[in-house]
Amino acid sequence: MKLATIKDGTRNGQLAVVSRDLKTAQLADGIAPSLQHALDDWNFIAPQLDAVYERLNAGRGINSFEFDPKNCMAPLPRAYQWADGSSYVNHVELVRKARNADMPESFWHDPLMYQGGSDDFIGPTDDIALLSEEWGIDFESEIAVITGDVPMGVKVQHASEHIRLLMLVNDVSLRNLIPAELAKGFGFFQSKPASSFSPVAVTPDELGDAWKEGKVHLPLRSTWNETLVGQPNAGVDMVFSFPQLITHLCKTRNARAGTIIGSGTVSNKDPKKGYSCIAEKRALEMIANEGQATTEFMKFGDKIRIEMLDKNGKSIFGAIDQSVVEYSAS
Structure with missing residues (x-):
């Protein structure tokens, strides 16, 4: 699974799942608003993110978009x-x-x-x-x-x-x-x-x-x-x-x-x-x-x-x- 944080004007950005070939992405805001949120409850959230990842790789992403690293923050924009x-x-x-x-x-x-x-x-x-x-x-x-x-x-x-x-x-x-x-x-x-x-x-x-x-x-x-x-x-x-x-x-x-x-x-x-x-x-x-x-x-x-x-x-x-x-x- 590949995860990114998309710039949205906030400090934490928006968590996104990215396809294996790094070409497409899908926001994961319905699952976890940020990567830190996902890490805090990983055993529950990771399987849901992985399901999105599998759909993306199969070309069945929902509201997917072209992935552009220029729109990315660090995966964890700030960390503990x-x-x-x-x-x-x-x-x-x-x-x-x-x-x-x-x-x-x-x-x-x-x-x-x-x-x-x-x-x-x-x-x-x-x-x-x-x-x-x-x-x-x-x-x-x-x-x-x-x-x-x-x-x-x-x-x-x-x-x-x-x-x-x-x-x-x-x-x-x-x-x-x-x-x-x-x-x-x-x-x-x-x-x-x-x-x-x-x-x-x-x-x-x-x-x-x-x-x-x-x-x-x-x-x-x-x-x-x-x-x-x-x-x-x-x-x-x-x-x-x-x-x-x-x-x-x-x-x-x-x-x-x-x-x-x-x-x-x-x-x-x-x-x-x-x-x-x-x-x-x-x-x-x-x-x-x-x-x-x-x-x-x-x-x-x-x-x-x-x-x-x-x-x-x-x-x-x-x-x-x-x-x-x-x-x-x-």
Whole structure:
């Protein structure tokens, strides 16, 4: 099943069911007004949404319309919680090596995770509006899951039962603000502006055999200014699976329906797979060139497209397709 949130001038938008080929959609307002509403009563509402999905795929949708990602908000326009992990330890290792920082051995068995802002997500084709290029604007291509209610202390073997949906993420980062923030010892804040999400969120079964062991075994494509710069396989070199990330999050707390958990920047050890963020490209340059990086961060007018294709070359989530622009207060 594929679900989207259509812009309607409100904060939460309108929940819609989208066909498997991403061509048509049908509003689900008679079933659930929003995705959060559906998540809050998933066992009752999901079967009703799935029935709409089957009719859409059979060409029997009621009041269906052409699906256009430009009309989409993030699937969850705002969420109760957004926690981003760093499952691809290769990425962490490269970035730390570039600045001659040792990587604690614990990073290989104890996940990194931070809690980001979740009150104002960006739609999949909306501009990334920022005040300054000097902040070091970077994209980060990731995958995320949305959970139902998860109890504190959940065991990893049961954590996958609580995964409701998956999405793609552009976890925008402001690299030049990060060092000073981390030096305070309190973590990311201003260096992590609003994140963007794919047009649709999908149930795990939509991934077929690509979804196994709590990982998505498909390449994640990042195209920067019309150039494909990365296509690492998200199932390769992922040290911590989504069930492990959920277990880590819930060690000391419950997670409520609508919690979003990110994978962190998708990264493969094979450099031929490219990169999912500019920081990793710069790290490789610094390691090779005595601390000197040549690739610049994003500028106003730059474009970024993030997408995942199935084994038949069909888009699964639709594409995050955005431009970076200078923010102007209205």
